[in-house]
Amino acid sequence: MNRDLLDDLDEFAPGDMALRVLMSTLESAPTPDELVGQQAALAMFREVHTPVRPVTRRTQAPARSRARARHRVPLHLGGRLAIVSTAVAVFGGFAAAGYAAALPAPLQHVAYRILGFVGVPDASHNAPGTGRSGHPSASGPGATSTGRGPGSSAPGSPSASPTASPSPSGQGSAAGRLTATLASAQIAAGGSVAVTAILTRHGSAWSQAQLSLQELSAGQSGWQVAASAATGSGGQATLTVSGLTTNARFRVSGPDGTVSQELSVVVIPPVSLASAAGSHHGSYVLTARSALARRNDVVELQVLSAGQWRLVRSRRLDKAGLAAFTVSFPKVSTTYRVVLLASTVHGLSVSNLVTVVPHGHGNG
Amino acid sequence: MVTEIGDLEDKLARARTGEEAAFFELWQQLQPRLLRYLRVLNCDDADDIASETWLQVVRDLHKFSGGEEDFRRWLFTVGRHRAIDAARARQRRRSIPMAVSYDSVADDDMVEDQVLHALSVKKAVQLLSRLPVDQAEVVALRVIAGLGTPAVADMLGKSPGAVRVALHRGLRTLAGDPAVHALAAGPGRATDRSVLPPAASPRGWTCEQGPAR
Numbered sequence: 288m289n290r291d292l293l294d295d296l297d298e299f300a301p302g303d304m305a306l307r308v309l310m311s312t313l314e315s316a317p318t319p320d321e322l323v324g325q326q327a328a329l330a331m332f333r334e335v336h337t338p339v340r341p342v343t344r345r346t347q348a349p350a351r352s353r354a355r356a357r358h359r360v361p362l363h364l365g366g367r368l369a370i371v372s373t374a375v376a377v378f379g380g381f382a383a384a385g386y387a388a389a390l391p392a393p394l395q396h397v398a399y400r401i402l403g404f405v406g407v408p409d410a411s412h413n414a415p416g417t418g419r420s421g422h423p424s425a426s427g428p429g430a431t432s433t434g435r436g437p438g439s440s441a442p443g444s445p446s447a448s449p450t451a452s453p454s455p456s457g458q459g460s461a462a463g464r465l466t467a468t469l470a471s472a473q474i475a476a477g478g479s480v481a482v483t484a485i486l487t488r489h490g491s492a493w494s495q496a497q498l499s500l501q502e503l504s505a506g507q508s509g510w511q512v513a514a515s516a517a518t519g520s521g522g523q524a525t526l527t528v529s530g531l532t533t534n535a536r537f538r539v540s541g542p543d544g545t546v547s548q549e550l551s552v553v554v555i556p557p558v559s560l561a562s563a564a565g566s567h568h569g570s571y572v573l574t575a576r577s578a579l580a581r582r583n584d585v586v587e588l589q590v591l592s593a594g595q596w597r598l599v600r601s602r603r604l605d606k607a608g609l610a611a612f613t614v615s616f617p618k619v620s621t622t623y624r625v626v627l628l629a630s631t632v633h634g635l636s637v638s639n640l641v642t643v644v645p646h647g648h649g650n651g
Numbered sequence: 652m653v654t655e656i657g658d659l660e661d662k663l664a665r666a667r668t669g670e671e672a673a674f675f676e677l678w679q680q681l682q683p684r685l686l687r688y689l690r691v692l693n694c695d696d697a698d699d700i701a702s703e704t705w706l707q708v709v710r711d712l713h714k715f716s717g718g719e720e721d722f723r724r725w726l727f728t729v730g731r732h733r734a735i736d737a738a739r740a741r742q743r744r745r746s747i748p749m750a751v752s753y754d755s756v757a758d759d760d761m762v763e764d765q766v767l768h769a770l771s772v773k774k775a776v777q778l779l780s781r782l783p784v785d786q787a788e789v790v791a792l793r794v795i796a797g798l799g800t801p802a803v804a805d806m807l808g809k810s811p812g813a814v815r816v817a818l819h820r821g822l823r824t825l826a827g828d829p830a831v832h833a834l835a836a837g838p839g840r841a842t843d844r845s846v847l848p849p850a851a852s853p854r855g856w857t858c859e860q861g862p863a864r
Contacts, residue, residue: 292793296822306826308835312775313794317683321772324698328678328705329671335709336669472671553669589716596716628713634669635713 333551336629463488465498467539467547473634476556476579479529484539484547485522492522498541500526505534505632513537532556532579533632553634556580558627560638571643573612575602575625577636582606584630588614591622591640599623620644659719667712678705681723684795685730687772691780691791694734694858704730720802727796728806738858771834778830786821789814 296306463486470481482500486493495517502513516524518541526539534554539547556579563572575586581604588599602610614623621643627636659680665673682701689697707729715725779787792803800818804811825831 303826305832305835306822309775309778309825309831310794312772312834313687313779313791314684314797315772317679318772321683321686322679324682324702325675325678327702328682329675331702331706332671332674332678332709336671336674473669555668595718595721598714598716626713629669635667637668 336553336634463493463541463543463545465539465541465545465547467537467550469537469550469552472551473553473555474531476532476554476633477530478554479527480531480535480537480552481525481527482537482539482550483523483525484518484541486518486524486541486545487522492518492520493542494518494520494522496522496542498524498526498539500528501538501540502528503536510538534634553629554632555634555636556627558586558625558636558638560623560625560641562641562643571614571616573614573623573625573641573643575604575610575612575627575638577604577608577627580604580608580627580633580636581630582608584633585628586610587626587628588612589624589626591624596624614643616645617643618645659722663719663722667715674709681726684797685726687776687795688727688791689730689734689858690773690776691787691795692734692784692858693780694737696737696858700730700733700737700858703733707733720798723796724798724802724806727792727798731806734858741858774834778825778828778834782821782824786817786824789817790821790825793818 292310296303296310465484465486467482467484470483474480484498484500486496486498497515497517499512500514500516501510503510513528514526516526518524528537531552531554535552537550537552556577558575558577558580561574561576563574573588575588577584577586583603585601585603587601589596590599591597599614600612602612604610610625612625614621623641623643625638627633627638629635659677662673662676662680666677682705685701685704686697689700694700704726708726715722717725779790781787782790788807789803792798792806793800798806800811800814803809804814807814809817
């Protein structure tokens with residue numbers, strides 16, 4: 288309880304423990320029913336902050352969806368959010384039911400189905416992996432495999448027949464179950480993604496089974512096999528893909544049609560801010576640069592004011608990944624940064640700080 | 652055990668970069684408080700309103716700049732606006748306002764079923780919701796949302812003095828309510844019936860009755 292609230296309590300009900308207990312109860316730890324919607328909230332966050340996938344055709348999609356898919360128009364954030372908003376209006380109704388009946392899994396499933404319709408490609412759960420395999424080396428309870436290295440090209444895409452979207456939980460045959468986890472859902476551009484998969488059959492570890500890590504990169508329309516490995520004695524395998532430069536989704540497929548849930552990875556490209564004296568007297572040029580971002584990606588120049596970052600203006604990167612901002616020499620030292628906004632292919636990234644000082648004080 | 656909301660800065664910064672785990676921690680810390688606030692306002696569809704609130708927050712998170720209290724103020728402001736929208740929509744859908752039943756609040760069996768540990772969060776929220784709405788909302792924003800008087804005043808469009816007056820009146824009323832003392836003593840006490848009448852003519856607005864016009 289904060290200090291001035293305690294003062295208020297002391298003033299109006301000195302020594303009144305009942306009132307203090309009431310206040311403490313109001314700010315006490317969450318009850319289970321207050322956390323029922325956590326999976327749905329996460330699904331919503333993922334939909335807004337992870338890559339916008341190209342719309343692909345569903346087998347039973349209505350005509351309008353098919354027409355949009357033919358043009359392969361990526362749904363950019365603004366338009367996509369309008370759809371998300373509509374979806375959540377429906378989704379919200381289920382949230383109430385979830386509160387009453389504690390239905391987190393159905394909630395999550397409903398949210399996924401509604402929101403996922405926007406852009407989840409409906410590839411088959413058991414698409415055979417025909418791409419390049421890694422080098423499995425089973426040891427101990429698990430095995431590891433490494434897929435594409437930096438600079439190498441992606442393997443050919445396996446055929447993916449459209450079926451229903453996978454549920455967020457691991458799927459497969461009645462006997463087999465495959466779950467996958469990420470070491471990190473967000474990596475620096477060029478970094479590696481390690482997916483740990485656990486395969487079980489009738490509830491027991493399933494060893495020596497071949498697993499494939501499938502990748503759907505932002506802007507791509509089909510799943511590709513990025514690595515493969517055999518499970519170790521614990522039914523576990525770690526599959527690694529390196530050199531990731533765009534957002535991607537991953538899933539693991541195994542024997543008997545088992546397939547894991549999809550995992551999203553957000554790639555953070557580097558962005559830098561540099562300063563130089565402007566061509567006009569009294570001006571300064573701040574240049575934002577991001578080599579791995581794309582033309583027309585948006586950078587925001589922000590200024591630190593009273594302890595808070597405030598937007599100065601936005602620019603789009605040119606084809607060289609540059610954007611220039613001209614600012615006036617300030618009367619007092621002023622600190623800037625740029626924020627590269629998230630796009631379909633990368634996450635949000637923040638630059639170094641640049642401090643512009645008044646004339647005669649040098650530049651930080 | 653008290654839910655601390657003092658270490659949100661780091662989570663907030665990481666959530667703004669799209670880090671799911673950080674957002675999850677933010678949500679876990681603030682969603683219960685948001686729900687309690689909405690229930691103090693008698694929003695029986697508090698879960699739906701909270702979902703819509705978080706959607707807007709997630710969508711605009713990249714535009715947000717500010718500290719921890721700014722974020723809480725923003726979250727609860729959005730929640731309040733969504734609740735007002737819901738109340739207006741509800742008013743349009745029906746011509747006869749539904750009576751709010753408070754009888755069940757003091758039902759011993761119901762309370763006992765829902766009590767977690769010795770103290771019932773639900774009961775506490777319901778006790779608070781019996782205050783006149785302007786007082787209930789101020790107490791909720793100060794205690795549940797953890798906002799300071801200036802932030803609450805700004806959010807409600809009142810002066811800080813008016814917020815303090817409403818807070819003091821609310822606390823004084825609660826201090827005199829036997830149900831509050833019964834809550835402190837534990838569930839199932841014979842005296843846990845509130846002497847507070849239902850908020851028949853609340854100043855301000857509720858989810859049932861909609862905003863004042």
